[in-house]
Amino acid sequence: MGGTGTRERASTRLTRDRGLCFQMNFSAARFCVLTLVSVCEAYSIGLPITQAKKPVWQSTSFAKRLWPFRHRLQPVRQANQRPVQSLFQPSRSTKQDFGQKATGRDVKLTNHHDNLYSCPITIGTPGQEFNVTFDTSSSITWVFSIHAPLAHSRKHEYKRYNRELSRTHYTKYKRFDVLYDSGQVTGYLSEDRVTIAGLTIKNQSFGKALLGPDLFRHTTNDGILGLGLGNIDGEEEPSVFDNMVSQGLLEAPVFSIYLNRYGSGGPDSVLTFGGTNPYYCEEDFTFVDLTEPHGWQFKIDRVQPSSGDGIFSESGYQAVVDSSSSFIVGPFEEVHALNTQLGGMLFEGNHGLYNYKFNCSEVDNLPDVEFIVSGKKLPLSSRDYIAKMKEKGESFCVSSICGMKWIEGGEPDWFLGLSFMRAYYSQFDKGNRRIGFAKAYSFPRI
Template sequence: MNLPSVAVLVLTLVSVCAAHLLNKPDLQNKRAAWQFKSSSRQLRPLGRPLRPLRPLRQPYQRPMQLLKQQRPRKTSQRLNQRSEGDFPLNAQAKDVKLTNSYNNLYYGPITIGTPGQKFNVSFDTGSSITWVPSIRGQRDYATVPNLFQRYNNLSSSSYKANGEAFEQSYEFGQVAGFLSQDSVMISGLKSQNQTFGEAIIIPNNMFIGDPNDGIFGLGFSNGRDEEPTVFDSLVSQGLLPAPVFSFYLNRFDSGEPDSVLTLGGTNPEYYTGDFTFAYLTVPDRWQFKIDRVQLADGARVSRSWTGHQAVIDSSTSLIVGPMEEVNALNEKLGGKRVKGSPGLFELDCSQLDNLPDVEFVVNGHKLSVSSKDYVLKILGEKWSMCLSGILGKRWARNETPFWRLGLSFMRGYYTQFDKGNRRIGFAKTKH
């Protein structure tokens, strides 16, 4: 595939909606065909015919039966039990340089073990576990694709066995393996005896085309898996000044400064103005209340919807919302439904500069997403097409609809995740 002539845009969908959101897109001839890929709920136009997903070469249950089953151990200390004075005064916030992979995901380096084994990982605010592929996946079960670096615990003098099974669900399968303990280093900060996952089962199409090895969890530990995250361990060990991390995300191939994850605080170099804060409505999830979602054309509000929750999710590249509201919003933008793909709309490429911002109103403050972030432009040698990056999802009757704000939202706002105060802060990004 010739990258200069065909822009490879990877669309990311949440796991609960991707399976039925884009079933059989009618994008033949002049349009690229779609193939699903499953890492952080991903979909990519590949410019070749749609192929069925390959099943895992071994049943999920078989390796799990071979793993030692234990009850998860509970952490001895939780961040929300610590007062502000408990955090060290001499520790400093650390920046982690991130690489932008076609606006689809952002990854950065970590090392595990002694000597350190290097991995590129994407940073996921929606999950708590950090995992990388295990060398045992190839040797014992042969289910890990040949696209990854693999952790070899036999090569690490600081490795400690754990053996507990773990699993993480995605829409086209599950990542599964066992927990281990070793030193994990990020940006010069080392978490000793850190629990992480060695993955022996990874969906065959996970991370296709992305130079990414695993996941670095930045979510909250919960009752099912109470091992502390790497971030929580760094705070507990006194290596970070506060239980805060922040993202600055650039636009791909834009000439903007490199993307940065700041651990332990914020970096004023990447934002302007004051933060708008939203307090969490769920204790173990980056979820908050939004007043309304609206289209704005200058000072005029075109249309608005009220009464929903939102989740900030760095593992989702787009914006996903309730089907009826998203359909109405995209129709107001002049979008046309893509045949066979509920919730997906094509927009007129010639009108992109005239499209209004989409505004998420939080505590009376408007958080705007411009068309440069919510429109996905796909270029071929003799054709182009534009898709709305705001996708619709249907919920079951017993589910509460919410908005999932992914990377296309986060690129416009420097986003602060404050675990200590259970809040998220938004400040305008310096681009």
């Protein structure tokens, strides 16, 4: 039967060590999507930072402030994009151009209105099923414990892990506390078998949460799957992906992510462990080396519109790929300059988003935004960085490139969230300590 334990022998304490944050409240004004209410208190899911005195590589994204409003203010789809019923597949010749075959093990991801993507996992023997949000910026995996109180105000009652039902459970007697923008997750670490994409990881450490953020009552998720690089937040506890590699479960020490657009009619979003699939991309990968040992962090040389001077730093910018963030987040001054150069963007004083002041049907006239990585341009079209929002039957468009001011050092400069990841098929290569980006296949809009 499952292991037991009542005394805490050690503590895993995760603390937020972040910069200037904003609390967001709903605004009735047509172009005032979100209003800044206070500083240094962010109201969002805000997935965890890491411990103090460690390289800060986990998510602190501005875009997550949309989470409290998803049940009231939802992105409809990318601008000028209409849902289709048919499933378009790329031609055979397109897939053969790469001279490669698909490798690895796939798990289908569920797209929640372009806000987040989730996948199924099981924990224990026999397996207990959970639906979790995968997070490339965090290494910790956790689900709610059977001892966590049910959220009666939540439409979806989260599934809870019961150690007594698993014959492979082991209690580690270590407490974990994860501080989110919206509240704290508190519980204990355990070990058990975790299965995803048909791969079973033995003796995997994970958190059993007793208390969680209130915002989880607005989602259909039961926890977080951490796909960050490195041990679990300072402890000698390998992450799920690290254990996949060390236990010899993968053909190669990589995973790859393809994310579709909600209602696009394209193929399902897919997370592939142990390889890549050329089906999902139009070109070869552009690779960039990692710059930190504890996360998927790399250097951006420059950010610029396709028409304009752009923004740059002599030393470049540090960036992370952050699947827990809906939007793209960068330094406030640079983001302001970039959105200004794009034209047609209206920054509403103290408001957190840049609104497109013309009709959404005209966003195709906007220039591309180019991220220069390893000397190569990675362009985002307006279809990628403009989000169409809907409130009370009215539609309007906003830039998904948002600014943030940091008080203390240590943060990456840019967080490339889902708006970026939908445009680029991404390969996370632990063996070569690099990340690869290939333009995602463009499925037609009808």
